[in-house]
Amino acid sequence: MSYIDFFEFKEHPFRITPDVEFYFTSETHSGSFESLKYFVGSDEGFSTLIGEPGTGKTITLRKFINELPKDVEYAYILFPSLEPEDMFRAVLEDFGYKIEQGVSKNTLFSGFRDFLTDKKKQGKRILLIIDEAQNLPIETMEELRILSNLETEKEKLIQFVLAGQPELADKLNSQKLRQLKQRISLQTELSLLNLQEIERYVVFRLSKAGFNGKYPSNKFYKKLQNITKGNPRLINLTMERALMAAYLKQSSFLVNEDIETAAESLKLNEQTTAPTETNSNKITYLLVAIIIAMAGLLVYQFMQKQPPVETKPTVIKQEPEPVKDIIVKPKPTPKPKQAEEPVIKKKSTVKKGYVITDNLNLRSKPTTKEKNILMKLNKGTSVIVKGNVGKWIMVETLSDTPVIGWVYSDFILIPE
Incomplete structure (x- = not known):
């Protein structure tokens, strides 16, 4: 029996794979999803979806893809750490464009433009979605900008959605990509869940999986927030381990102790995401340390210049002790060393x-x-x-x- 059977779940409630059946519409996720729907219905060229690891970018994209209108054809690129020409070929292949051997890049570009033009005449819209886009090389991102030049006199032939971690925003703000940044008309960002959303998120997933037991207390969710900071992926991992811990105790109730056991197992704690010192603070600490060291050096030099104080030695008279007989004991013969065996720390209870x-x-x-x-x-x-x-x-x-x-x-x- 596993914890799934023990709690009578129909399926895993906190699986970390992006299952759209478990898509939770928090305020930040709902806003991002609606923005993507608006974008694909517009005639804009680029949209971005930014979020920290584990905040739900991929599952939001999957939900978005599942509800695309029938007239939209898309290509989905994951782990896009490709050089410009390799990326271009990957995009063409994903759209089903046939690539002949030995064809030059210029010929491919011209053929792809004709392909997009034909799709537009058929009433189709073409969308390219790139996940983990922060891994795109600068040169490859410039290639996407060039692809976005494929347009008619009235409308775009292809749209782009770039999803990635905050490093993507940093890259787009660089001087080298200023032209691409100017073409991004819609920017959305996923934030962490607040305390109320964490409770709704956990209840939603438990009930979706068929949970019929008693839901945790408010203190439980506060503890969960302190450990996970509202990151959905960390919530999933922590809740799965907490359910395992409760099952091992044969308890159908989730308590704070289960969260603590889960956090220890995952090597998480309530200071996991504590803010780091700023550079100004570090400089301040360094200056204070230098001042203290200089003060200590001045005190030492001052003490070295002071004349020594004469003191008379104190003489303590002692009576000589009588000489005792010295008994020499033979040294015991050393025992031969034996191989050390591993020490097993036994548990007093099962x-x-x-x-x-x-x-x-x-x-x-x-x-x-x-x-x-x-x-x-x-x-x-x-x-x-x-x-x-x-x-x-x-x-x-x-x-x-x-x-x-x-x-x-x-x-x-x-x-x-």
Whole structure:
């Protein structure tokens, strides 16, 4: 049994893959989605969608693509770290344009213009969507600007949506891309969820997956906000681990302790995204340190120039102690050294662990340097924790024929 069965979910409520069935319409996501719909219905050339990692750019794009009008044909490019000519060819292939061997770039450009013109005559609109666009080289982004020159006297032949992290905005603000920046008519940005939206987000996903239990308290969501800062991807990861922690305790209620266990497992804490010092603060600290060091040096030099103070030595008279007989004991013969065995820290009580990754190797020894795999453990498998050596944990399976072996600690969730 896994936590999915325990809570009687119909499907995973906090899967991190961009499933549009679980698309949550917060204020920021709803606004971005509507802006994209407006853009594709306009005659503008470029639109951007900016957001920190995990804020929901990809799922917003998938939702947008699923609801495109029937007269819109699109190409979707992911991980676009391509040089200009390779990017151009990738775009043409995604639109279904046949590329012959040995054709020059100018010939391709001219043929693609004819292709777009024919589509326009058929009443079709052409849209190019590029995700993770912050990875585009400067030269490749200039190639997109050149492609945007493909237009008739009255309208554009192709539109572009560039989605990416804040580094995309920084790149577009550079001097080299000022011409491209001037062509971006619509800019949207995804922000983090606030406390009320976090609660609605969690309730929405739990109910969508078929949850019939009692929902967490307000303090639970406040703790979740402190740890995730309202980042949807971090919320998904934390909530999945919290559900695992509750399942291991056989508890149908989610409490703050489950969030803390999840955060520890994910190596998150409430200071994960604490603001960093500004350069001005760092300079201030440096100046203070220099002043303190100079003051210490002046005090030291002043003390060195002072004349020494004469003091009379104090003489302490002691009676000589009587000489005792000296007994020389023979040195014991050293015992031969034996090979050290790993010390296993045994647990005083039986503790259960929970496998949090698929196909986890159960090994006969705490090492990966030799072929010692006993079996594979599936995600969600419960095991008994026997002890540990460093980062390796000895576990025992709960199958009809128990197997004892070693697994790496990063892939086991052990509630406190």
